[in-house]
Amino acid sequence: MKQKKLTLDSYREVAPPGALELIYNIAGRLKGRSFLHVNSTRYGGGVAEMLQRLVPMFEELGIKTRWEVMTGSELFYKTTKSFHNALQGEKQTITQEMYEEWKRVNRENADRLDLDADFGVIHDPQPAGFIDVKPKKAKWLWRCHIDISRPERNVWSFLKGYIPRYDGTIFSLPGFAQKLSIPQFLLYPSIDPLSDKNRDLAREEIDAELKKHSIPRSRPMILQVSRFDRFKDPMGVLEAYRMVKKYNDCILVLAGGGATDDPEGFQVLEETRNAASSDGDIFILDLPPDANITINALQRAAAIVIQKSTKEGFGLTVAEAMWKGKPVIGGAVGGITVQIVYGRTGYTVNSIEGCAYRIRYLLSNPSVAAKIGENGRDYTRRNFLITRHLSDYLAMMSIMIKS
């Protein structure tokens, strides 16, 4: 189905009352100003996905917005992958040659790209070195999208040669804050309610997607959508399902990706498949990265959505499920604790038994599950939609430019 062109007004029906007026009025102060985003990829990944929607929104509001994408060598990407892992706490070996390549690529791109704007947001560690060429009057923030609550010391020390020279930083969770002399802002990520992954689907579309994967609709579905990654604990979900199955007739769907380009992901997928092989009510789907409508349909068809992570950045699959009015049971880690208000929009759990108990409770109390689902949709509407993200950026831009 071809979607019509989205404008800001398209969001009026899904955003909270008055949200568009708030956006239009604060944007009025910024008309004619210019905004720059820099990251390292145009397609794929959460940052690119978010910018694809936010940039046209800023433009529509009369703020000239440019999105520049840096490019680099194979060694540069290998280095930034190691930076990423190190900032998330994994021990990495980074040679002097790798650091030099990072500096060289940053210099080269900074010279090549047009960085002239009143306000800039530089996303993640890849282009962090652009600060060397920041125009004098511009205000720049470094936006870190990854979990740097316990960064590996060497890489963080290296980046600290750059980050404190920004006008501020933006993190996604309070626990990611660092000891820095510049302001550190908190900005939650968001979902786009009108994207293929989240827009309303007709009953026929949902049925067709389920049929494609031979998933029955006759019994309640327990669903987890996640990469096949140990930190997402698919084996824990399987165990919780088995505990529930003694009391409730339900099916389990584990849907995700990441197995094709990640050897560890492939191993986790195989282990999960082997553990599930004797049970015809367990469906394991290894989906391609663009399976947005399939994920949307699964979330809408589910009775309960699980996100039983043992380590998590923000975990926007929780907001996606809540947006579809589903009760969510999530591991009490990272951003899941921000999204789930215990007993109101779902339950955070600390063990497989806790997860199993809450599944049983919700399956046995459908009116409670429905109320929690309704609360979750409302909570997501107010806190995790792209319209809130947009107004936060506008407010931030407004104070930064005036300061």
Next chain:
Amino acid sequence: MISQNPVPGERRKKTVFDAALKSKEDNMVMISKKIKTFHFTGCIEIKELLGKKADNELQLMEILEDVPEDCIYYHTHSYFLRHFYLAGQYPNDFANWAAIQVRDRVLGEKLGMVTPSADKTFDNIRTELIDIIDKHLSSISIIPAVAYGEPFYFMRSRIIEVPLGVSAGNLKEFTEAMKNVHASAIYNHIFESRLRVRKGKSDFSIWLDEVLGVGGLAEKIERIDCYMYSLEDLRAKIIQLCEEEFRG
């Protein structure tokens, strides 16, 4: 440490961002008798991390002594701008952390009764919080700490006021506007207003009383214990009171 300065905007420690913040007085809603129209003003909260955290109740108390007043404001007052579910929880971040993350319900209950009001500065609230924690720690032999939960992360607020271009000249228009206005306007005209003007009154009731002359309705709105409701509950409550006023 005690400050008697009544204007929240002036109580902040100076930072680079203060230059950008208009004084709250400048942005006050015009409610004099000469200007009969009520202009709704919403707000956006920019959240700033202070990079400080507490893993136990003693640390919480020690850090509380030094944090800027904006931080006390964030965790006790603008709390209402962020939280939409109040029942079963306590109305400030300190109480919720003690009760949920530390699992110390006794301290949670005690801190839950700390409520900002027009006659208290944020330094008064800081002192009240510290006194409660200090007394609590003196009565027990171990210092309760986070075992499984999250540390307490200290933050502060930057409130940006945004006129919404929505106005009302009479009670009917006011009631209609209340139905669709952004929830942050309800926060701004009730919670912020009560501290801003230091009269302990909301912009709504001042306007209803002084401009429209419906003092009874204004009084009923003033009597709502706003710290016990979410913004949407408050919206519903005010609309209900306005509609009752129509019906006489």
